[in-house]
Amino acid sequence: MQSFQNHFLIAMPALDDPMFKRSVTYVCEHNDEGAMGIVINHPLDVKVADLLKQLQIEFNTDSPAATAHVCAGGPVQHDRGFVLHTAKEGYSSSMHLNNELMVTTSKDILFDLTTEHAPEKFILALGYAGWTAGQLEQEIADNSWLVIPADNSIIFDLTHAEKWQSATATFGIKTWQLTSEAGHA
Template structure:
């Protein structure tokens, strides 16, 4: 089985589910049991400061991180936070995804997000996308997703609105060239 861990799933135009329409999902884990990813380009009408305030966590109102939008990471456990961030050790529940990227699910990272102790770059998402064994592979075969290697610049350095087009451009495709038809040789 080919693992799609550390890859992006790019939603094809035929994927019109509002949770995934024009989405880019970073695949954190993919194995024989299924896959787990975080949608990185669907901002909610909630800012990091709003979430920290709701959790009664003190934050620096002057920090640019306080004004960042929280993303809808996916439909599974949408009340649980996932912080996709540049590598920084020391949190209670982190998983290293590659040499420069980690995901943390423990509350301790939230105390750092608007301080000098924060990871260099991060996205805070509520929920994740999950696939059972074989489900993701079938969706790919059904032409719901394109797959490309993940790119930290797309994750952290673009606006949410730019990510889908930029991800498709990485493989030399313009959005108007995408079709809803699947071809199999």
């Protein structure tokens, strides 16, 4: 089985589910039991400061991180937070995704997000995308997704609006060149 861990799933134009339309999903885990990923480009109308305030966590209002939008990470457990961030040790529930990237699900990271102790770069998402065994592979075969190796600059250095087109451009094609039709030889 080919693993798509550390890859992006780029939604094809025909994928019109509101949660995934024009989405870029970072695949955190993929094995024979299924897959888990975080949509990195669908901002909610909620800022990091709003979430911290709701959780009664003190924060630095002058920090640029406080004004960052929280993302809709996917339809599963949309009340649970996931922080996709550059590597920084010390949180109680973190998983290394590669040498430069981690995901943390424990609340302790939230106390650092607007301080000098924060990871260099991060995205805070509510929820995740999940697939059962074989489901993601079938969706790829059905032409729902383009798959490319993940690129941290797309995750962290672009606006949410730029991510889908930029990820697609890594194929050397323009988004208007994509078709909603699938063919299999």
